Amino acid sequence: MATQIEERPASELDSFRLEVREWLAENCPVELRNRPRGMDTSFWGGRNPVYPSEQHKLWFERMASRAWTVPTWPAEYGGGGLDAAQGRVLKQEMERIGAPDALSSLGIMMLGPALLKFGTEEQKLEHIPLIAQGKIRWAQGYSEPGAGSDLASLTTKGEDKGDHFLVNGQKIWTTYGHKADMIFTLVRTEPDAPKHLGISFLLIDMDQPGVNATPIRMISGNEHFAQTFFDDAVVSKANLVGEQGRGWDVAKYLLTFERSSMGQSLGGGAGSTMAEVAIDRLGREGLAREPGLRREVAETMMETWAMQIAGERMYDAGKAGVLSPFSPNVMKLLGTELAARRTRLAMSLGGFDELAVDGRDTYEWLQAPPNCVAGGSNEVQLNVLSKRALELPEHK
Amino acid sequence: MALVLTQDETMVVDSARGLFEREAPVTAFRALRDGGEPLAWDRSLYGKLAENGLVAPNVAEQDGGIGMGISAAGLVLEQSGHVLAASPLLSAAISATLIACAASNQQRADLLGPIVSGERVVAPALDEVARHDPALLETKAEKSGDGWTLTGSKTAVIDGFDADSYIVSAMADGAPALFLVEKGASGLVVDRFAAVDSRNYAKLALSGTPATRLGDSDASAAIAAGLDLGRALLAAELLGAADEAFTRTVSYLKERRQFDRVIGSFQALQHRAARMYSRLDIARGVVLKALRALDEGNDDATWLASLSKATMTRLARDVMMEAMQMHGGIGMTDDFDVGLFVKRAQSAGELLGDDHFHTERLAAGKWGL
Numbered sequence A: 001m002a003t004q005i006e007e008r009p010a011s012e013l014d015s016f017r018l019e020v021r022e023w024l025a026e027n028c029p030v031e032l033r034n035r036p037r038g039m040d041t042s043f044w045g046g047r048n049p050v051y052p053s054e055q056h057k058l059w060f061e062r063m064a065s066r067a068w069t070v071p072t073w074p075a076e077y078g079g080g081g082l083d084a085a086q087g088r089v090l091k092q093e094m095e096r097i098g099a100p101d102a103l104s105s106l107g108i109m110m111l112g113p114a115l116l117k118f119g120t121e122e123q124k125l126e127h128i129p130l131i132a133q134g135k136i137r138w139a140q141g142y143s144e145p146g147a148g149s150d151l152a153s154l155t156t157k158g159e160d161k162g163d164h165f166l167v168n169g170q171k172i173w174t175t176y177g178h179k180a181d182m183i184f185t186l187v188r189t190e191p192d193a194p195k196h197l198g199i200s201f202l203l204i205d206m207d208q209p210g211v212n213a214t215p216i217r218m219i220s221g222n223e224h225f226a227q228t229f230f231d232d233a234v235v236s237k238a239n240l241v242g243e244q245g246r247g248w249d250v251a252k253y254l255l256t257f258e259r260s261s262m263g264q265s266l267g268g269g270a271g272s273t274m275a276e277v278a279i280d281r282l283g284r285e286g287l288a289r290e291p292g293l294r295r296e297v298a299e300t301m302m303e304t305w306a307m308q309i310a311g312e313r314m315y316d317a318g319k320a321g322v323l324s325p326f327s328p329n330v331m332k333l334l335g336t337e338l339a340a341r342r343t344r345l346a347m348s349l350g351g352f353d354e355l356a357v358d359g360r361d362t363y364e365w366l367q368a369p370p371n372c373v374a375g376g377s378n379e380v381q382l383n384v385l386s387k388r389a390l391e392l393p394e395h396k
Numbered sequence B: 001m002a003l004v005l006t007q008d009e010t011m012v013v014d015s016a017r018g019l020f021e022r023e024a025p026v027t028a029f030r031a032l033r034d035g036g037e038p039l040a041w042d043r044s045l046y047g048k049l050a051e052n053g054l055v056a057p058n059v060a061e062q063d064g065g066i067g068m069g070i071s072a073a074g075l076v077l078e079q080s081g082h083v084l085a086a087s088p089l090l091s092a093a094i095s096a097t098l099i100a101c102a103a104s105n106q107q108r109a110d111l112l113g114p115i116v117s118g119e120r121v122v123a124p125a126l127d128e129v130a131r132h133d134p135a136l137l138e139t140k141a142e143k144s145g146d147g148w149t150l151t152g153s154k155t156a157v158i159d160g161f162d163a164d165s166y167i168v169s170a171m172a173d174g175a176p177a178l179f180l181v182e183k184g185a186s187g188l189v190v191d192r193f194a195a196v197d198s199r200n201y202a203k204l205a206l207s208g209t210p211a212t213r214l215g216d217s218d219a220s221a222a223i224a225a226g227l228d229l230g231r232a233l234l235a236a237e238l239l240g241a242a243d244e245a246f247t248r249t250v251s252y253l254k255e256r257r258q259f260d261r262v263i264g265s266f267q268a269l270q271h272r273a274a275r276m277y278s279r280l281d282i283a284r285g286v287v288l289k290a291l292r293a294l295d296e297g298n299d300d301a302t303w304l305a306s307l308s309k310a311t312m313t314r315l316a317r318d319v320m321m322e323a324m325q326m327h328g329g330i331g332m333t334d335d336f337d338v339g340l341f342v343k344r345a346q347s348a349g350e351l352l353g354d355d356h357f358h359t360e361r362l363a364a365g366k367w368g369l
């Protein structure tokens, strides 16, 4: 049943919007606006922060001072304390002037929401403010060489030593594992329990002798992910999130955030300028001579628009309490596929010159397909939808 | 407005669904089709729809309607798509919009009430060529005494056979204008067109046919408003029809056994079904967004109408192909309902422009490609 939505008075929201607009106009460095956004041109925080530029530093410090790095997280844990509608206004105003996120972070995108739901009070007080202020750079340690789509078959071991766990094993495809300070990790703590029940969710400090991460070079030429080795790594029991043996619940909850944000950021806004780019590169006459190419640009624009609307609808449905639990899977599946097609098409618009090994479009093109695999491959999304949303029976 | 239904809209949906399920299940449409009644829709059902405020709910209260907006009209059409209800709902909503945008106050007062109450069927006659192209307007209007006469021809007139009157577009003094033509007017020839979806359509020939002009100024904006609304409503109907064909297909996947297991356990079919589910989910937002934008008079409303019509035309086509395929042989039989959905999706897809038309319209009009 649809619920009537409680809106705060429009006038209050309008004055908030004006305030935000003014503040952004003054505080967001002009050099950062409307720039292409890649993983390498973002600020990721951490114990040894690396700012891509002075402007990034300025922008981050200003945003962090208002906790607008995490605008809608509760203020008692160092969040911005905005309600959902205000958070949306901030996002819209940032989009309006092409302001980038001040802080890119797996802590914000994934761990924070899971800690807010499953963490103890102490864990929230310890970790959430550090995420908000970009003090700790987090990595995600789920996948293993032998456990990808079949994640629950993971074998990294966490031996119960009373007040701590001793962790041994290997993770792989750890995004920025070699640059992270801490890693949230799935380890098997009950070797005899059924597959999904023997797993615990641990927060592991990577700055210790028992943890090593070595980068892996990707097709884009970048080293965005790593292999992470645990060799008698020590993890205090205070760093167990959720119950021992019930880490799968935390992991799954966290994945819904990973998936919807992947789908939205990749599928929506990012491609809304493709038509301008096409006109810029080829001119209208050039496009008229290539109706097939022109048509594909138009279709890509249409799909991008549809994904933007889907993001808007997800937000509205969430606010009204009628969000479909399968929206993240749908967004991830269609959003990442669209991004892969769109970045590939961008290559064609520039023809031979786009083949430059260090070109920006080349880079974005090679960055996109990995997202069809990351966060649970798209086939896994289709499996989840078949089984859960459509309740189609498993093949025995 | 938010992209979720309000309480009032949920009530409209419930009331429409209840009525359609009771009075107009697909068997009723089939009976109409097989009965060969040339009107091709059911007057008693239409009367009940009107009694429940479901005919042209977009008509404003001061014009005798319930003023629930284009969104409500879309939601009713979506429900009608689920059961393939053959009622002149689409023509009523389009004609009402043309009248509300173009007509004089007196004409609005005279015409809109009887449309909403279901007493009069007024069919919009805008198209002149087989592939939708509203820019092509050759029907001519000429002054004749106090009134006008029209000469030309119209095609794809939705619910045009045996309609009580028509709203006909024509060129008057070098600009598009809208005219009311009454049934039986002299020089009017109405040809019933038997279409694959067994709905009511007509082609009109007009020669010196007497007509009353709606209002007295350029009707371009009114025609555009009527087209936008019609496209968004057709998209909504297609959503209902595609959703229904999809749901029936998923049920069949759970029921039909081959190789000692239900066919829905084959991953090849599961993934195709999950993909349709995903596309329907995204399309649902697009359809509602277009309806909302039209109600709000948003700058992008006309483009969103095209986006929703293009999206749903293509998606419904794909869903229907999959629905037929996944039903195997039975899906190809006339006795089985899937074929009825396939046919409706084809015609609703063509009316007021298919996916190619609207992609081109967006490419050139919105993005300047």
Ligand SMILES: Cc1cc2nc3c(=O)[nH]c(=O)nc-3n(C[C@H](O)[C@H](O)[C@H](O)COP(=O)(O)OP(=O)(O)OC[C@H]3O[C@@H](n4cnc5c(N)ncnc54)[C@H](O)[C@@H]3O)c2cc1C
Residues within 6 Å of the ligand: A139, A140, A141, A142, A143, A144, A145, A147, A148, A149, A150, A172, A173, A174, A175, A176, A225, A370, A371, A373, A374, A375, A376, A377, A378, A379, A380, A383
């Ligand atoms: C860019 C990128 C970043 C990543 N970042 C992280 C990270 O930070 N932390 C982390 O833990 N992991 C990360 N991953 C790992 C990611 O989660 C896995 O790659 C993913 O879950 C797939 O596992 P796999 O690579 O072992 O492929 P496999 O599971 O071996 O899959 C190979 C192929 O088989 C298909 N397949 C597998 N099972 C089925 C099935 N049941 N039905 C149908 N098809 C199936 C898959 O869809 C795929 O196409 C990242 C991956 C990428 C590409």
